[in-house]
Amino acid sequence: MKKNVYVRAGVTVFCTVAAILLFYDTFFASRVLLRIGRQLLSALKPILYGVFIAYLLIPVVDFFERAIFPPELRRPGKKGSYISPLARTVSIVMTWVLIAFLLYLLSSVLLPELYRSIIQLISNVETYYNTINGWVLHLLEKNPAVESWVSTQMETYFNTLADWLTTEVLPQTKALFLAVSGGIWTMVSFFMDLLVGFIVSIYVLATKERCGAHARKVVYSLFSRENVHWVLRGARKVDSIFSGFVRGKLLDSLIIGILCFICCSILKFPYTPLVSVIVGITNVIPFFGPFLGAVPSTFLILLASPIQALYFLLFILALQQLDGNIIGPRILGDSTGLPSLWVIIAILVGGSFFGVAGMFFSVPVFACLYSAASFLVKTRLKKRALPVDSMAYVGDPAARSRGEQAEKGPEQGE
Secondary structure (H helix, E strand, O other), X not given: OHHHHHHHHHHHHHXXXXXHHHHHHHHHOOOHHHHHHHHHHHHOHHHHHHHHHHHHHHHHHHHHHHHHOOHHHOOOOOOOOOOOHHHHHHHHHHHHHHHHHHHHHHHHHHHHHHHHHHHHHHHOHXXXXXXXXXXXXXXXXXXXXXXXXXXXXXHHHHHHHHHHHHHHHHHHHHHHHHHHHOOOHHHHHXXXXXXXXXXXXXHHHHOHHHHHHHHHHHXXXXXXXXXXXXXXXXXXXXXXXXXXXXXXXXXHHHHHHHHHHHHHHHHOXXXXXXXXXXXXXXXXXXXXXXXXXXXXXXXXXHXXXXXXXXXXXXXXXXXXXXXXXXXXXXXXXXXXXXXHHHHHHHHHHHHHHHXXXXXXXXXXXXXXXXXXXXXXXXXXXXXXXXXXXXXXXXXXXXXXXXXXXXXXXXXHHO
16 A cells, blocks of 8 residues: 555656656757657648548538438448448548549639739739829829829839749749649648548548547546546537538638639639639638738729729628628538637637637637636536526626615515
8 A cells, every 4th residue: 555655656756857847848948849749740740631631521421421322221231340331432432532523623723713813913013003103193193292202112112022023923933833733842742741641531531430439438448437428528519619610611611712703703803713712711710801801802903993893892792791691600500609709819819829720720729618618617606506697797796686685684574
């Protein structure tokens, strides 16, 4: 018995000292742990790609299984399997055929048009400069001093911008498209990681029930019977928030981008592919996304045609109303349950630390934290026999309770 106590004390002291040393090394010394973490993350990057791809495609695989095979054909054919291997194999193949078809449309239709739009934009920079310069000179013609200063500044900025576009943007654009066809080692490495991720995703999709069973097995081995229920309940809640938001927002943005491309093509707006890509990608960002996409897109069209820029602005307003009132609620629903104020805070904090990816993933992360905090608060209030409705705490509940007791006092005395 004493031996066990000494062992526990020794392990506790060792862990405490190790934690102190790691804390000191992380913040004040050579940061070995951070370097090891980055190296490990770099090595596991293909695995993470595959798990994320599989996580996105699980609903598609399930859809094909239900749509193609009746329940009796989805039953496992041998001991140890969770579903018919034929049904799972066909569903995975159909899923990746669909993904390949979408990628083919992207590479054959959108990318060439996008490249031509970028080249056209760069070639028309001087024309757009003259147009903006004419607008400014027309507005300032009654004030010669200000007009001269503005003209000089615009001339300077134009030379700088033209030099930047010709020496930086255009070569990088060409290099990007050359890299897509195969030419830069970093892009080759990225595609190799994607290839490994593709293989990993197939394995995860094929054995997703078994992977879930192993995860629950680990949970049961680590926690007591009383705590397993809460751990699994929290995991299901996190999965519900992330799956609903991430999958739903990506699908919603894809639909908005396609609708924007179709409508802009019909209305013959300039730079339709580039504008559609901007609108679709920025729509991924909650709350601020539509504004971030509408401003540069409207400015691009304004340079070509002011009246078309006005029409485009009206079209974007109508498209965002359609997305906010019909498409978005049907796809996303109330997947996060996060109040609007916390959505704004999550986007600002996530964006300041991790950029665009942080603006996107911070919302479901904050939603999980908000859900956990809300659950803990409600649990403690119920234990104290207090109301959980926030409206019950408007004003001073304690003073109101004392007032009610004071009113009841005389009546009881009578």
